[in-house]
Structures are given as structure tokens and as C-alpha cells.
Amino acid sequence: MDKSDAFITPPVLDSLKSTLNEREREIFSPEATYSNAGIRRHPIIDTAAGYRQAFSLDADRILHSRAYTRYIDKTQVFYLISNDHITHRVLHVQLVSKIARTIGRFLRLNEDLIEAIALGHDIGHTPFGHEGECYLSTLCQAAGIGTFMHNVQSIQFLDRVERKGQGWNLCLQTLDGILCHDGEIHNQLLAPSPDKNFTTFDAEITAKKADPDYPLIPMTNEGCVVRVADTIAYIGRDLEDAIRLDILDRRDIPRSIARTLGNTNGTIVYRLVTDVIQNSHDNPFVAFSPEISDALKALKQFNLERIYLNPKSKIHAAAIQRLFSMLFEMCLKELEINDRASDIYSRFMADMSESYLAEHSPPEIVRDYIAGMTDRFFLHQFPEHLRPTARS
Numbered sequence: 001m002d003k004s005d006a007f008i009t010p011p012v013l014d015s016l017k018s019t020l021n022e023r024e025r026e027i028f029s030p031e032a033t034y035s036n037a038g039i040r041r042h043p044i045i046d047t048a049a050g051y052r053q054a055f056s057l058d059a060d061r062i063l064h065s066r067a068y069t070r071y072i073d074k075t076q077v078f079y080l081i082s083n084d085h086i087t088h089r090v091l092h093v094q095l096v097s098k099i100a101r102t103i104g105r106f107l108r109l110n111e112d113l114i115e116a117i118a119l120g121h122d123i124g125h126t127p128f129g130h131e132g133e134c135y136l137s138t139l140c141q142a143a144g145i146g147t148f149m150h151n152v153q154s155i156q157f158l159d160r161v162e163r164k165g166q167g168w169n170l171c172l173q174t175l176d177g178i179l180c181h182d183g184e185i186h187n188q189l190l191a192p193s194p195d196k197n198f199t200t201f202d203a204e205i206t207a208k209k210a211d212p213d214y215p216l217i218p219m220t221n222e223g224c225v226v227r228v229a230d231t232i233a234y235i236g237r238d239l240e241d242a243i244r245l246d247i248l249d250r251r252d253i254p255r256s257i258a259r260t261l262g263n264t265n266g267t268i269v270y271r272l273v274t275d276v277i278q279n280s281h282d283n284p285f286v287a288f289s290p291e292i293s294d295a296l297k298a299l300k301q302f303n304l305e306r307i308y309l310n311p312k313s314k315i316h317a318a319a320i321q322r323l324f325s326m327l328f329e330m331c332l333k334e335l336e337i338n339d340r341a342s343d344i345y346s347r348f349m350a351d352m353s354e355s356y357l358a359e360h361s362p363p364e365i366v367r368d369y370i371a372g373m374t375d376r377f378f379l380h381q382f383p384e385h386l387r388p389t390a391r392s
Contacts, residue, residue, distance in 0.1 A: 013051035020053060029108035031284050033220045038171035041159075041198050054171055055112035061168040062120040067157045071122070073374035075129035077238050077308065078245060080316050080375075080390040086241050089129075092233055093122055099273060100229035104222060106277045107286075113222040116170070117177030121226060124153025126371045127378040128320050130308075135324040136370060143332075143363035146209045151216075153371050154178050155205060161368050165356030172198055177223030179205065180216040181230055186300060188293035190224040191285040193217040224286040225276075232272045235299055236265035242307045254302060260295035272296065316388040324370070327381055331366040343381070344369050 021036045028034065038054030052060065062068055074089035097118035104114040126132035126148075137148035155175055159167040176196060196204075196219040207214045218224050242248050253263045261268045275292040288296065307313060334342035348369045349357070360368070370378070379387045 017051045017053060024110070027108065028110065029221075029282070031107075031221045032109045033113050033173055033222055035110065035112065038173060039197070040169050040171055042169050053112060055110060055116050055174060058116035058168075058170045058174045059112060059119055061170065062116060062123070062158065065123070065158070065162050065168065067123045067162060067372060068119065070372065070374050073376050074125055074127060075132070075375055076234070076241075077129060078241055078313060079128050079131075079320075080388055081245065082390045083244070085244065087237050089122055089125060092237070093119060095233040095237065096121065096226065096229050099232050099269065100226045103225050103229060103273060103276055103280075103286075107221070107225070107280055109222050109225060113173055113177070113220065114225055116174045117181065117223055117226040118229065120154060120158060120170075120174065120178045121181040121230065122150065122154065123157050123178075124150040124155070124371060126150065126153075127373045127375045131314070131317060131320060132324065135321045136328075136367065139324060139328045140363065140367055143328075143366075145361065145363045145367065147212050148367065148371070149208065149212060150371075151179055151181055152205055152208055153368075156368065157372065160356060161372070164351050165353030172196065172201060173220050173223070176201055176219045177226055179208075180218040180223055181227050182216065184300075186231075186293075186297050187227075188290065189285050189287035190217070190227060192220050192224055194219050221284075221286060228276055228286055228288075231296070231300075232269055232276075235272075235296070235303065236261075236268035238303055238307055239268075240265045242303075242310075242313075245312075247310055247312045248306050252306065254298070257295050257299050257302065260291060261299060268299075315391065319388040323378070323382060323386065327370060327378070328366055330381075331369060332362055335362040335365065348372075 021034065024032070024034050033055075035053035035055055038058075040054075050057075071090035071093055072088070076087045076089050076092045078086050097115055100114045100118050101111045103109075104111050126136050128135075133148060133150050140146060140148045155178060158170055158178070159175065162168055179201070204214075204216060208216065218227060239248075239253070243250055250263055257263075261271050272288070272292065275289050276286060279287045279289050287293075331342075331344045333339075334344055339345065344366070349365065357365075373381075
């Protein structure tokens, strides 16, 4: 329990909290999630959690987590680039939060819940973005611990790894939105699947681990908004980064897409946000219009072919993949020989709760350790001559 959690709330603050909860019923849409509906796995721990509302408290806990701090040096799309204007994971997360809260405000949803989901949605990302995720997943499968997926790993960090294995005891609605955030999946319309509890939530995690294609739908409209905002935040921003790096030219964007969505990030974000608000207002779902949805789907495919799969974006791919394999094997060996002087012991396992150590196999511990690394920390696990160098 944090010191702030142990603070006994003065009656006046408790009264103000009750007033804020009541005000939500006056200003929120019937489709919103009320703060006093927050469900925690261990409610008794938070009986003295203070005067913050449930989802505001979740956002604070995520913001102050060690995993959130490491966003600062994690790849979004482009890595090992000497250019301070290329998007990193921390900026992407902030953009998702801002875009989602803008949509949520116009739809009269719970902005605290939206912020909590948005801030935590990519906590489980590996160093070197989706490429790193693929490399680590291959190693995890070979080690017999299943597919690695960053959304599942986000839950692992927040629920099982943070605070030396105690986790943050976040609300179900927050964790569910993080698990179900997948911005790569295209949906013209998302309607929440509200009938969930921690038993069904845990079952969804198990099903997703067994089948990466297992479909996940958020339990709240706030979760649906973040999932849509994730796409809005990256789709145009990745275009701008690719143009800045001479991977493509603005004129390469197909005219049919540009006519509908625009050809700059600002215009793309504005048109997508506006369309979502117009088509979701006073509805029990979050949706794009068919025309905008088709254009967005086409832009996703364009980005996939011209940016994410472009050889210019993968200059160091072979070297990074080799380093992932070397590090996974090295860490497993250190656990096998009980090397207490190794980094995985001194930096990760030191003072870790007995429950975490008892419930995780060596490959799972290595997975958690590597997934939590920043790009820089990952590279510094190796002698300098093995590290690929940044290009300008």
C-alpha cells in the first residue's frame, strides 16, 4: 500500500468525492462508465485510497509506474535514427490520450477512465516496437510459453510485475480497455461488450495467449474510444515521420485517400476525430462513417506496404533480431546457473515478491525482463562492437 493510500480521508474531501460522483450522473451520457462503478480485484486494499475517484486514481498509478517512465526511450516505428523529431512511444501515448479525451468529452464519457486506458495501453511494448515484439514472440514460443503480445504484456506489467510483483490493483474497466486496445484491427463500428468480471477477463487473457487472433471487444465505450484513438494517433503521424525520413513522398499518398482524409497529419486527425464524434453521438457505440472507414482502411494498407514493410525501415532488423536471441539465451543461462551478480537478478528479481517468483517460470521471467527494457538499455547489454549504430 502506498503512503498516499494509507491516508485517512477527511470528511470534507470524502464529501467532495461523493459530490463529484453524483455530478457524473448529471453530465455524463447514459452510455458512460461512472467512477463509482470501478471494480478492483482486491477491493479491501483500497478501502483508504483517499478522495480521488476510481479511474483518476488508476491514471495516477499508471503515470507514476516505472513502466510508464520507460516509455521515454521506446520505439514507436522508426529506431536508431538521429532525429529528435521522430515519434517515440511516449509521444504516441500522449497523443492517444489527448485525442481520446477530446472524443470522450464530446460524447460525454468518463475522461478519467479514457486517460487511464490511454496512458497504460502500450506499457507492455518491447524495445524496438513491433519488430521487437515479433522477435521476442518467436523466442517465447520456442521456450514453450506461448505468443508474446504487447497488450497482454501490458496487463502482466500492471497486474503482476510492477511494485515488485504486487501490481497496481487497477480497476477491471481500466485493465479491460488496455487489453482490448488493438489499434491494428480495423472496425467501422465498435459496440462494447459490458458483461465482464475478473473471471471472464482472465479467461480472455488465456484465450488470447492460446490464439492471437482471438477477438477482444472492450467492455466500455471509453475502451472503444481509446481503441479508435490509437489508430487516429499513429496513422497520420507515421506518414509524417516517413516523409521526414525520405522513406516516401507526400505525393505518394493515393489521391482517393487524400481527398477523403487529407494528406497531412493535422488534417487526417481532424477529419477522423470529427467523423467519430458525429457518428457516435448519442449512440451506444463508437463508429466511423462508411466513407471515412473505407478511406482509413485503405490508408492503413498503404502505410503497411510503404512504411512498415519497407526495407528502408528495416536496415538494422537482422542485427536487432540476433541481439534479442543472444539476450534471451544469456538471461536464461544466468537463471539456470543462479548467477546472482547478473543484471536480471540485481535489476529485476531483487526483492521481487515470493508470489511472482513462485508463479513464473524462467522463460517467463526473462520475457518480462526484456519486454520492460528501453531501446538504450537493451543495446547496452552488449559490447559496443555488437550494437548497430544510429543513422542520420
